Amino acid sequence: MDRATVLLPFVGIIVGLGLADLLLSLHRTVRARRRWHWLPAFWTGLTFLLVLMYWWVFSEIVTSPVLGSFGRFAFHLGSPVLLFLLCAAALPDDVGDGEDLRTYYFANHRYFFGLMAASGVHGALDYGFNYGSWGYPVPWIALVVAGLATTLAMTRRPAVHVVVSGLIAALLVFLIGSFTRTF
Template sequence: METLVSNPGAFVHVRVFIGIITGLCVARLLNGLANMVQHPRREHLYSVHIGWALFLLLAVMHFWWFEIGLARIERWTFGLYFLVVAYASCFFFTCAILFPDKVGENSSYRDYFHTRQKWFYGLLATLFCLDMLDTAMKGAEHFRSFGTFYPLRQTGLAALAVAAMWIRAPRFHIAFLVLALAAEVFWILDQFAVLD
């Protein structure tokens, strides 16, 4: 039987704040993608960059979708609140690294992406790890309900992100992107297709 929050006001308070951060993420991604459509020649498009933007858009939407699970938390502490806000903020930082205010001294998004790949993939690895902490704080039973695939998936994606910080081979980045997108789509369809 699911345990609902004893103080629904606390749940709403937390959801509103992370909703603001999530909204900033979506706005950053959509503005960046729209700018690419508006100025395709000026922006020198890069498929890996666009792919990660689409991955993040899906991941941010998924994050907001599954955070309904915060209703399982009976008692909110500042530590739990801090973790959820840090998780949402990490999404924003990752989106901001992907779409800066200006590409700057780099001649293309490809150049920009690879000059910032350590930051991007480091933040991505952090997101995969924060997801496990977020899931664990919703209770051991909730964490176990995802089976052994979940921690293996998250750990594997985090390890690939750490490796991607130093690998420049385009094929690796494309393969990792395709794997991450497939894993995210599978995970959503398998575990989160219906909001409970």
């Protein structure tokens, strides 16, 4: 049995649980007839995109020598754990009729974007050190996203959230394009 046969399902369970939580929260939110706001819906979509991006990248690196040691794999495991927590924080777990998603978004923005910032820093370190390739844009973009997410964690100003959310979305779309070139 090769390493990919063991590691891919293990990481898949963690990421899959995060995706299941995200989708279940989306289902409950829709069924509870909450008052929607575009920012939490936007970030739910971007979180789903992050799951897809992670799964695409991990399916490629699990077969590489990058995860050849327990220490490297243990460090890399921080990425799916942070992604799980991000998925769990995107939408509320509690179902309440008529609750406002805008209120939820700004009540939890520090936690959600703190997780995103931690994920960006961890992802940059993981990619940069494991591949030794700080010349690619991936770790640098992850650090920029982490900085922008920190900005969102520190402010409640809606205009800042609108502009910075658009910047992060553009960077993530750029990263998807870079994955097709590097993997």
